[in-house]
Amino acid sequence: MKRILVTGALGQIGSELVAKLREIYGNDAVVATDLRSSAHEITRTGPFELLDVTNDKAMYEIAKRYQVDTIIHLAALLSATAEEKPLLAWNLNMGGLMNALEVARELKCQFFTPSSIGAFGPSTPKDNTPQDTIQRPNTMYGVNKVSGELLCDYYFHKYGLDTRGLRFPGLISYVTPPGGGTTDYAVEIYYAAVTQGKYTSYIAKGTNMDMMYMPDALTAIIDLMEADSSRLTHRNSFNVTAMSVDPEAIAAAIRKEIPGFTLDYDVDPKRQAIADSWPHSIDASAAKAEWGFRARYDLDAMTKDMLGHLGGRQL
Ligand code: NAD
Ligand code: AKB
DSSP: OOOOEEEESSSHHHHHHHHHHHHHHHHGEEEEEEEOOOOOGGGGOOEEEOOOOOOOOHHHHHHHHHTTSEEEEOOOOOOOHHHSSHHIIIIIIIIIHHHHHHHHHTOEEEEEEEEEEEOTTTTSSSSOSSSSSOOOOOOOOHHHHHHHHHHHHHHHHHHOOOOOOEEEEEEOOOSOOOOOOOOTHHHHHHHHHTSEEEEEESSSSOOEEEEEEHHHHHHHHHHHHHGGGGSSSOOEEEESSEEEEOOOHHHHHHHHTSSOEEEEEEOOHHHHHHHHHHOBBBBOOOHHHHHOOOOOOOOOHHHHHHHHHTTTOOO
């Protein structure tokens, strides 16, 4: 039976991933941890522990106590916040990852951590960005993500640790709001559509970035972790994506459901600069070939589902 430790579990991904993992593997099999507590149901439906991932001893103690065999390491600062606080980002994103890898090595755990489209930079080919290509990002987040990919591959080659990762695009969801990313506009726009019927975008018209709906992201994590190791040529990390969109494309999809929706712009130069350094669209063919990645939601299907969930509840 699997026993999984999740760090940063109260964030946008973790809060939904823990619930899904508990559905599959059982409530007691998934130990959710975060720096902070909250009233979220994952703190009640199974084990929950306070854990600062920069504290290596505390991480080892919790992992050992629950006898985990899998670590899913999510705690990190996202791109926009990391650019505001680069030193904190380095210490958390790299220090936390190193601690998690060391615990995984000592306890012989399978290991997953997400990378990002932020691992690419201005000199990366922008369209249909290949799996293996130039990675010279000019953001602290990107530097952390490339270093993290290399570090995870190093642990695989040096110690035989079963490390796996995904380069996520912007993830869109309705359960927990995103925390300090460049692609957050693509979530905010749906909340604003439902509450105000209009949105002011900090990302400029014509800025295409990859996006994916959270249910597809969760399935991708689970499928990659379950994939036969012998089929994996790549490990850290696989390009995955469902769509390449700009604010206008999302607005057009929203208007199919909310005809009066309006979009205007007040571009934030800092987040725009980050977005401009990222690909327009990435190629996920390695993920498809090596472990059968498939995204079920395109822009219209995701928009219908997002608005259905947000419209039907108190915001
Ligand atoms: P998030 O910001 O929503 O959540 C991060 C969580 O980490 C928060 O609950 C926070 O309390 C916790 N945390 C912060 N500092 C901590 C510490 N010192 N110790 C323990 N926990 C701490 O992030 P997310 O969107 O869920 O992202 C998770 C991972 O996925 C990150 O590595 C991120 O880079 C990556 N990723 C996310 C996206 C996305 O669109 N959400 C896209 C690509 C990659
Ligand atoms: C961010 O914008 O920082 C994240 C990501 C794509 O890594 N959503």
